[in-house]
Amino acid sequence: MEDSKQQMLTTISSYTGKLLRDHFGKGPESVFVSAGSTYFNIYIRNFLSPIERVLLEQGQEMVVRELRMKMMDKLLPELREFLEETTGQRVRELYYDWGFVKCSGVIFGICDRPFELSDEVDEQYAGRNELDALINQISKETEKQPELTYSFLLNERTLIVIRKGILVRIEEELIRIGHGEILRRVKSNLEKRDLQNSQQFELILHRRVVDSFVDWDFERNKSVIILILQPST
Structure with a gap:
């Protein structure tokens, strides 16, 4: 069962990287996917296209944010459909955010029901x-x-x-x-x-x-x- 869960997470990671590359012209260096209970998180590292880099160097962060927002409006429905097909769960909510200083980002989702192969989340962590x-x-x-x-x-x-x-x-x-x-x-x-x-x-x-x-x-x-x-x- 653990192998099946890891295979699912790896499949989501590969698809997300390809989807970003297809839409932005450059994919991220790495995509880490984790899931627990009804939640999943996709952590994206070193993701910045050459055009975005130039705009940021010119102080045009808001332009880059607007471009990302428009691209994500197109990208998220495709990702949602793939996630639902892969996990067998309906994705109820999707959130995302970018950090341009570290060229990183996240896509976080909440599903209707816990994943079949998912671990419980830790609600009793120290602090x-x-x-x-x-x-x-x-x-x-x-x-x-x-x-x-x-x-x-x-x-x-x-x-x-x-x-x-x-x-x-x-x-x-x-x-x-x-x-x-x-x-x-x-x-x-x-x-x-x-x-x-x-x-x-x-x-x-x-x-x-x-x-x-x-x-x-x-x-x-x-x-x-x-x-x-x-x-x-």
Whole structure:
């Protein structure tokens, strides 16, 4: 059974790398796929096309983000279809985020039911209460304290934080009148500053934070934070 699970993850990894290469003209150096319970995460490393590199060198990060967003709008339906065929599960939610400093990214998904060959996630990891409290504090400073914060280790290197009930009324109105992408951009800038100031997280987890990502589903009033950790020794 473990071989079958690894084969499934490897198949998803290969397909994701090819899909990115077909759409962007250059594929990532590596794609790591992990799954547990109803969740899966695709961690993408060293992914930046030559055109994007030139734009970033010219200070055009927002242009690159817009290009990525448009490409992901085309790419995600294909990926969703493949994931559902490969896993036999309906993908209920998909999130993604990019980090241009480290040329990395994640695609995170939630399915209707646990994967047949999946391990349980670790909801009792050391420092969970303190980390949830820190996330609540960061959220309160940038928007509002979530109505619910739930975190777990998907595997040894991947920590997931799910927040529900994070939008204030003015944000809901901005979304209603069609300014959701501007709001996403502003929230991303604010929260990533705090997430990238990783010393507090590292003191709680006793692990170095290698990468951090955040995305929102405004319709569900929900957000996902993903921390990539250094392996424990």
